Amino acid sequence: MGSIFRNALLAAAASVSLAGCATMTDGEPMTASTATAPAAAPFAVNAPLIPREVLFGNPVKTGGQISPDGKWLSWMAPHNGVLNVFVAPVSDPNSARRLTNISDRPPAGYFWAPDGKSVMYIRDKGGDENFLLYGVNVASGTETTLTPFEKTRVQIVGASTVQKDKVLVGLNNRDARYHDVHLLDLNTGKTTLVMRNDSYSGFLADNTLTLRMATRPNEQGGTDFFPIVGGKVADKPIESTTLDDALTTRPAGFTTDGRILYWLDSRGRDTAALYAQDVATGRKTLIAENARADLGGTLRDPVTGEVKAYSVNYLRNEWTALDPKVKASFDFLDSRLEGDWGVQSGTDDDTKWIVWNDPVTGPSSSYIYDRQAGTLTPFYVSRPDLAGAPLQPMYAREIRTRDGLTLTSYLTLPPGSDSNSDGVPDRPVPLVMNVHGGPWARDGYGYNPTHQWLANRGYAVMSVNFRGSTGFGKKFIGAGDKMWRTTMQYDLHDALDWAVQQGITTADKAAIMGGSYGGYAVLANLAFYPGKFACGVDIVGPSNLETLLKTIPPYWVPIVRQFHDRMGNPTTPEGLAALKEMSPLYAADKINKPLLIGQGANDPRVNKAESDQIVAAMQKANIPVTYVLFPDEGHGFAKPNNRIAFNAVTENFLAPCLGGRAEPIGDAVSKSTAQIVTGAQHVNGLGATAAAGG
Numbered sequence: 001m002g003s004i005f006r007n008a009l010l011a012a013a014a015s016v017s018l019a020g021c022a023t024m025t026d027g028e029p030m031t032a033s034t035a036t037a038p039a040a041a042p043f044a045v046n047a048p049l050i051p052r053e054v055l056f057g058n059p060v061k062t063g064g065q066i067s068p069d070g071k072w073l074s075w076m077a078p079h080n081g082v083l084n085v086f087v088a089p090v091s092d093p094n095s096a097r098r099l100t101n102i103s104d105r106p107p108a109g110y111f112w113a114p115d116g117k118s119v120m121y122i123r124d125k126g127g128d129e130n131f132l133l134y135g136v137n138v139a140s141g142t143e144t145t146l147t148p149f150e151k152t153r154v155q156i157v158g159a160s161t162v163q164k165d166k167v168l169v170g171l172n173n174r175d176a177r178y179h180d181v182h183l184l185d186l187n188t189g190k191t192t193l194v195m196r197n198d199s200y201s202g203f204l205a206d207n208t209l210t211l212r213m214a215t216r217p218n219e220q221g222g223t224d225f226f227p228i229v230g231g232k233v234a235d236k237p238i239e240s241t242t243l244d245d246a247l248t249t250r251p252a253g254f255t256t257d258g259r260i261l262y263w264l265d266s267r268g269r270d271t272a273a274l275y276a277q278d279v280a281t282g283r284k285t286l287i288a289e290n291a292r293a294d295l296g297g298t299l300r301d302p303v304t305g306e307v308k309a310y311s312v313n314y315l316r317n318e319w320t321a322l323d324p325k326v327k328a329s330f331d332f333l334d335s336r337l338e339g340d341w342g343v344q345s346g347t348d349d350d351t352k353w354i355v356w357n358d359p360v361t362g363p364s365s366s367y368i369y370d371r372q373a374g375t376l377t378p379f380y381v382s383r384p385d386l387a388g389a390p391l392q393p394m395y396a397r398e399i400r401t402r403d404g405l406t407l408t409s410y411l412t413l414p415p416g417s418d419s420n421s422d423g424v425p426d427r428p429v430p431l432v433m434n435v436h437g438g439p440w441a442r443d444g445y446g447y448n449p450t451h452q453w454l455a456n457r458g459y460a461v462m463s464v465n466f467r468g469s470t471g472f473g474k475k476f477i478g479a480g481d482k483m484w485r486t487t488m489q490y491d492l493h494d495a496l497d498w499a500v501q502q503g504i505t506t507a508d509k510a511a512i513m514g515g516s517y518g519g520y521a522v523l524a525n526l527a528f529y530p531g532k533f534a535c536g537v538d539i540v541g542p543s544n545l546e547t548l549l550k551t552i553p554p555y556w557v558p559i560v561r562q563f564h565d566r567m568g569n570p571t572t573p574e575g576l577a578a579l580k581e582m583s584p585l586y587a588a589d590k591i592n593k594p595l596l597i598g599q600g601a602n603d604p605r606v607n608k609a610e611s612d613q614i615v616a617a618m619q620k621a622n623i624p625v626t627y628v629l630f631p632d633e634g635h636g637f638a639k640p641n642n643r644i645a646f647n648a649v650t651e652n653f654l655a656p657c658l659g660g661r662a663e664p665i666g667d668a669v670s671k672s673t674a675q676i677v678t679g680a681q682h683v684n685g686l687g688a689t690a691a692a693g694g
Contacts, residue, residue, distance in 0.1 A: 047390035047415035049663055050456045052651075054385045055449045056643045058083060061380040063109075064354050064366040065345035066090065068164075068302075069116040072138060073354075073368070074099075075380065076110065081640070085110050085119055087138060090352075090368075093379075099136050100143070106638060113186050115164035120146070120186075122154065127602045127634020129153060129553070133169065135186060144189050149173040153555055157181055158205030161256055161302070161348065168194065168205050176554035181211060195231065201558035203228075207256040207305065217558060221565040222246040238282075241267065243481075243565050247440055248272040248294055248474045254279075255305035262307060264295055270473040274298070274310055288312075288320065294471050299326065302348050313471055315396045315408060316445065317342075329353075329371055336376055337367075340446060354379065358446050361391040390415040392455045395423040396445055399464070401494045403487070405479065408472065409464045409495055410443055411504070412451040417460075424502055430658035431460040431505035433492060433533070437516030439480065442469045457651055458660035459511075460504050466491035481566045484545070485582040489524055493532060508534060509658055513650075515539035515636060516606060519597075523584035523614060526591045535594040535657035537650050540606045540635055543588075543614035545579040546570050551607040588617035594682060596626045596653045598646045600633030615678065626653065626679030626686070630672070645672035652684040 058078040065074045073090055076083045079098055083106040088096040099119055100107075108131060110121035118138060122131040133146040133154045147154045147169065155170035157179075165186050170179030174196075181203055182191040195203070195211060201223075204213040214226045214233045221243030227234045241249045248266035252274070255262075261279055266272040273289035287307065288295055293314040298307045301323075308323040309330070317340065321327035333341055339359035344366070346353045353369045355376075363386040366379040381387070392412050399407040417425040432454050436443045443463040451461045465472065466488050468480020480488050492512070499505050512522050512533040519541015526536045542548040549563060549570055556563075568582070569575030580586055595618070599611040611627065618625045628649055630642050637643045648668035655662040665685040669676075680686045 047456065049661070050386075050389050050453065052453070052644045052647050052663060052668065054383065054389070055453050056647055057640045059382040060384060061366075062382050064356075064379050065112060066347055066352055066354050066368070067112050067116040067138075068114060068348045070347040070349070070352055071116065073379070074110075074112070074119060076107075082106055085121060085136070087119070099138065099141065100134075105632075113164070114159050114161065114167070115186065117165075118186060124634070126632050127600050127604075127636075127638060129604045129634060133184075135189075146184060146186070146189055147171060147173075147191075151176065153179075153553075155179050157203050157211075158209050160207050160209050162207060163209050166209060168203075168209050168211075170197075170203070172555050177557040179555065183209065195228075195233075199558070200226075200233070204251055204253070206254045206258040208258070210258075212254065212258070213251060217561045219561075221562060223249075225251065243562070244474050244478060246562055247470060247477055252298065253300075253305065256303065257305075260306075262298070266294070266474045270475050271295075272473075274307070276307075287322075290314070292472070294473060296471070299343060302346060302350050313444065315398070325371075329369070332374065333369065333376070360394055360445075360447050363387055364447055390456065391447075391452055393421075394445055394448065394451065397423075399495050399498045401467075401491055405467055405476065405491070407464050407466060407491055407495060408443075409462060410445060410448075410451075411499075412448070412455045412461045413504075414455050414458050414460065424504060425460065428500075428503055428506045428509070429460050430458065430509040430660055431462060431496070431499060431511070432654070432658070433496060433510060433512045434461055434463050435492065435512065435514030435518035435521040436463060436465075436469070437514065437518050438470070439466075439468045439484075439488070439517040440470050440477065441517075442471045453647065453651075454654075454660075457654070457662060459654070459658060460499070462495060462499060464492055464495045466495075482568055482578060484520070484567065485524055485528060489521065489529065492521065492525070493529070496532070511535045511537070511654060511658055513537040513539075514541065516541065519606070520584070522595075524582075526593055526595055527584035527587035528590070530590055530592050533593065535596075535654065537596045537598075537653065538611075539598045539646070540600060540603055540611075541597075542606050542610045543585040544583045544610060546576060546583065547609060547613070548606065549579070551609070553604045585614050585617060588614050589621040589623070591618060591623055591625075594624065594626075594653065594657055596628070596650060596679075596683070598628045598637070598649075599630070600635060600637065601629055601631045602634045605635045619678065624679060624682050626682045627677040629675045629677050631675065632673050639672075641668075641672045642674065645669045645674045649674075649683055649686055652686065653682070655684060 061075045061077050063076040072087050074087045077086050084102050085100045086096050087099050107121040107123045118135045120135045124131050130151050130153050135146050136143045152173040157168035157170050159167050167184050169184045172179045178197040180197050181195040183194050184191050200214040200216050202215045206212050211228045216224050218224045222241035224237035225239040226237050245266050252262040252264050261277045263275045264272045265275050272294035274287040274295045275284040277284045288310050290312040293312050296313045297311040299309040301308050308326045309321045311319045321330050337357045341357045343353045344356050351372050355367045355369050358364045363381050363383045365381045368377040368379050395411045397409045399409050442465050454461045514521050519538040522536040522538040568578040597611050601608050615627045645668045648665045651662040
């Protein structure tokens with residue numbers, strides 16, 4: 001679904017795999033209004049209907065890891081309908097036992113303590129994103145709330161291979177805006193203050209859990225990097241960026257001896273390259289670069305901390321090994337796995353890896369790879385019920401914009417629609433444009449449940465990396481600055497026009513759907529460009545950029561300058577005017593196509609008021625809208641029953657708009673916490689459900 005601002009400003013890193021491309025012809029793209037193509041009729045999908053439960057319910061197993069000492073396997077699996085952490089000895093994987101007793105809401109993630117004695121996980125309340133840290137001792141089963149505070153969001157600042165019973169954590173329980181750094185003893189739960197923080201956005205520690213660097217936004221819209229010596233932050237930074245490099249330049253960690261600091265750095269270039277800096281001399285050595293995409297993930301030696309491999313993600317996530325032994329392991333995995341794969345966990349001695357494998361047209365699997373023995377042992381299949389389901393391939397495409405940019409995009413077609421498998425249906429089909437969140441994030445190749453679900457219902461599904469998306473260099477990001485209403489939306493229009501030109505769809509049979517920033521794109525297109533899409537599905541999308549910036553979480557205060565520089569500054573008259581001009585709320589009376597809105601009541605990023613405002617404006621103008629509210633959710637829908645319920649409403653909303661098929665709503669809504677605030681009558685089968693109290 002994506003999260004507004006998350007990937008760029010919280011430095012989220014992800015490795016995704018991309019498939020081969022086909023480039024559109026040069027020249028001005030044909031517009032949907034002038035393109036000639038046969039009318040898009042609903043494609044006769046004869047494939048079995050994949051149940052929503054199979055696609056969006058809990059996986060059988062997920063998140064497989066191996067303990068640092070190699071003694072334990074771990075994973076998450078449902079217990080009473082909620083994902084919990086399970087463990088089993090590596091020597092006897094069938095002797096599994098549940099380690100956690102989590103109810104109501106799944107954890108946001110879990111990981112092994114460095115000493116391998118406990119498993120830690122983070123979890124919030126009702127989607128408020130005030131994540132607390134919990135630890136469970138593997139031997140005793142005793143669970144401890146390691147950060148027992150209210151309205152506090154924990155951050156992991158550092159871990160160590162030499163002080164394995166301790167970690168550095170950031171806590172904003174003193175001042176919600178800033179995270180003080182504490183040393184947390186994993187055995188006793190005791191926290192000791194290491195550094196009080198009254199201005200910094202982040203910290204970097206070395207392998208001894210010594211703080212070595214602090215970061216703080218500067219007046220140029222970028223970041224200053226301050227050395228920390230003897231526990232004191234220097235007065236002057238040793239490195240700085242401007243706005244141009246703020247999202248593409250950052251330190252990437254020390255080697256374990258602290259002598260080398262890695263950087264992902266775009267200064268003096270467009271795409272971020274990987275450098276190794278000698279800390280003593282300050283000299284940087286280029287390790288890897290790519291002209292089309294930023295350097296992405298790295299594989300590090302767990303003992304030395306040295307980079308052994310790196311990835312570049314443009315049309316495909318391609319790994320390059322720097323170490324001969326790692327290359328041999330990569331070659332071994334390439335020879336035995338079909339589709340994309342990656343390393344998701346490993347032991348401290350680097351002899352065993354947990355490897356994921358995504359074939360796209362089949363359920364994903366995880367394996368235990370013993371590098372010394374040369375064996376690859378099945379661990380689990382995440383969603384075995386998808387075996388034999390009519391899952392469809394994904395096509396990567398390069399699409400040229402009207403002003404010459406290239407949009408890396410992904411397309412999935414309905415089953416049975418493409419008899420020669422060339423990525424173009426035999427005749428045009430309805431299309432759903434699925435817009436990613438962020439906006440400083442990206443779409444990638446791989447199994448995508450939303451793509452598979454909508455394709456199974458009879459739609460082509462398209463995901464477009466519009467300008468402002470990350471991973472394609474700083475110029476591509478910067479091209480979206482303050483262009484939320486205009487060129488960022490034109491990119492989506494150009495992609496749709498391309499799809500019409502290619503014979504994938506027709507101009508009158510395309511919907512737009514998205515979450516977070518993607519939800520904004522839905523509202524913006526329906527309000528500002530009401531003839532472009534036939535209908536829209538907005539999930540936790542902001543309608544008023546002024547109020548969005550007023551209600552951001554307090555711990556985003558240190559980085560709010562970048563929001564102002566990339567969106568508009570509400571503290572200046574011209575900035576405020578620009579934000580209002582880009583806000584769909586003020587053009588809500590122009591919406592003339594069906595709209596469905598989903599919102600979590602506890603969303604700390606896109607406040608509930610964002611949906612309330614535009615719904616109220618539409619009701620005042622007597623414009624139909626359907627609004628579904630989840631009282632126990634935040635920025636997206638974490639509970640499976642809630643995900644399934646909203647998707648049940650969505651596909652029955654899309655069917656009359658585009659002509660695809662839909663699994664009946666049935667009891668999906670009544671089994672969730674969904675509240676149909678208004679507009680139940682506009683969705684097939686929802687009126688009766690709402691009347692019955694669902």
